[in-house]
Amino acid sequence: MRLPLPPTQQAQGLRLLRIAAGSQWIRIHRCRHPSALHWGRHGQGRWNAPDAAFGVLYVAGDLETAFAETFGHQVMASHLPAAVKFLSRQELEERCIARLTARRDLQVLDLRGAALARLNLDAQLLSNREQLPVCQAWSSWWHDAAEEPDGLLYPSRLLPRGTNLALYERCTDAWEEECLGDLMHWPAISPEPAVLEILDAHGWGLVG
Template sequence: MRLDPATLADLALAFLPDSYVRACLLAHRATPLGMGHGTTRFSSPVAAFKLLYIAEDLQTALAETMIRDRFENRVRRRIGLGEVTAWGATEVSANAPLTLIDLRTTGLLRLGVSTDAGRAKAHRLGRVLSAAIYDRTDADGVLYLSRLTSATCCAVYERGVGKLSATPVEDVVTLEGLVPALRGLDVEIVR
């Protein structure tokens, strides 16, 4: 993938996320900033690096992890309480500014990259772009808009995670914001 170094440098910004939200399965509660290799939007196509995803609010964190596209073409939008109880959330803040490549507005267009890299259901182009950014810059990650809620999200490379701190993971069912967050997504919890 061809990327202009000057454009990448221009898109790099110092970003200090404060009280961003990470949703994770409670099985990973002991490692709120833990990472693994995956097949997510900006993960490495060849397992060369790990990522941590955080969102600006609980609604987006849940949409990006627990909900995703499961309710497409469905009028009844219900999720079982048993499934919800498997999830936790933590607040993540930066102790020092992260250097992130800003893809929220015109970044993809300016790089000459298909907007599918940041906004399509398929992740192939996003993964190729992320690998190119990782290899050609010292950026800590990318800043992008959730394709599900349009809220700001960060994909932080493992090299930037040392700048982050997290609160203990809490069960999402105990969070005061859970019902409003799901209601905003037109999702109902059922027993």
């Protein structure tokens, strides 16, 4: 089924969800980068601008979801279902965990609820990889809405119980970050699952 493109007129009347200041989100990034706060403009992100007019930062509600989003896309593209998957210690040591805290309230469009139904859309917009330009067109339409949302809240395609947040570049000044160290040495005493527990839950092996 072909996904419809957004209307030509400007979006208005969006019902936005308030995310309170102090809310915390997780991002996994390469440790060689000094900051996790990178608003990408490449063409591969589901909610990136189709013409690179604005950047988008992708964060997750918890570490397990961030892990799935970081490593799962490549696996789905290159492995058969139920194939054995491996990560090396080096790969885990090269990825750092950042906790991002909102300095102010955020206003986001919640795509987990009735927002899609109000536009006669469905979950294909959240999961279809073959029509990525259409998804990006909708993101651009929402970005330019009169309400000026800070981003999009949506379920993880790779871990459906998890929540992701795609943040538009207009809220670059709304964040504080804290580096929590690399993935390989994530402590088991943390409130988040230790990385070995995540590997086991997701069916990954560890080598090296």
